[in-house]
Amino acid sequence: MSRPKHTEYKIPQHINDYPTGPQYEAGFLPEKNAGWRTFKPVVNHDECIYCLRCYLLCPDGTIMKDNGKIKIDMDYCKGCGVCAHECPKDAIEMVKE
Ligand code: SF4
Numbered sequence: 001m002s003r004p005k006h007t008e009y010k011i012p013q014h015i016n017d018y019p020t021g022p023q024y025e026a027g028f029l030p031e032k033n034a035g036w037r038t039f040k041p042v043v044n045h046d047e048c049i050y051c052l053r054c055y056l057l058c059p060d061g062t063i064m065k066d067n068g069k070i071k072i073d074m075d076y077c078k079g080c081g082v083c084a085h086e087c088p089k090d091a092i093e094m095v096k097e
């Protein structure tokens with residue numbers, strides 16, 4: 001699954017630069033992790049049993065399988081804590097950023 005592409009936001013300099021429709025086409029983001037995450041998930045790989053519950057439940061699909069380990073794409077994680085809450089081994093800790 002490909003991620004939305006990051007497109008730098010440029011402040012319009014002239015009235016003609018303002019879009020007449022949406023600012024971006026679907027599938028583009030003005031910013032990765034738009035700054036609303038205050039806690040980030042940190043995985044303890046010694047405790048993780050690779051059950052993939054977090055992978056299945058992450059509402060943003062930011063948890064990936066990586067050679068038998070889970071990996072979190074911090075560019076898109078919103079810090080909701082669902083993964084930590086649902087982990088049966090308490091292998092994910094939410095840490096203040
Ligand atoms: S839910 Fe917990 S034990 Fe299962 S894969 Fe995720 S971190 Fe590992």
Ligand code: SF4
Pocket residue numbers: 040041057058059060061062063072076077078079080081082083084
């Ligand atoms: S904190 Fe939320 S968005 Fe981030 S990896 Fe966990 S479930 Fe996904």
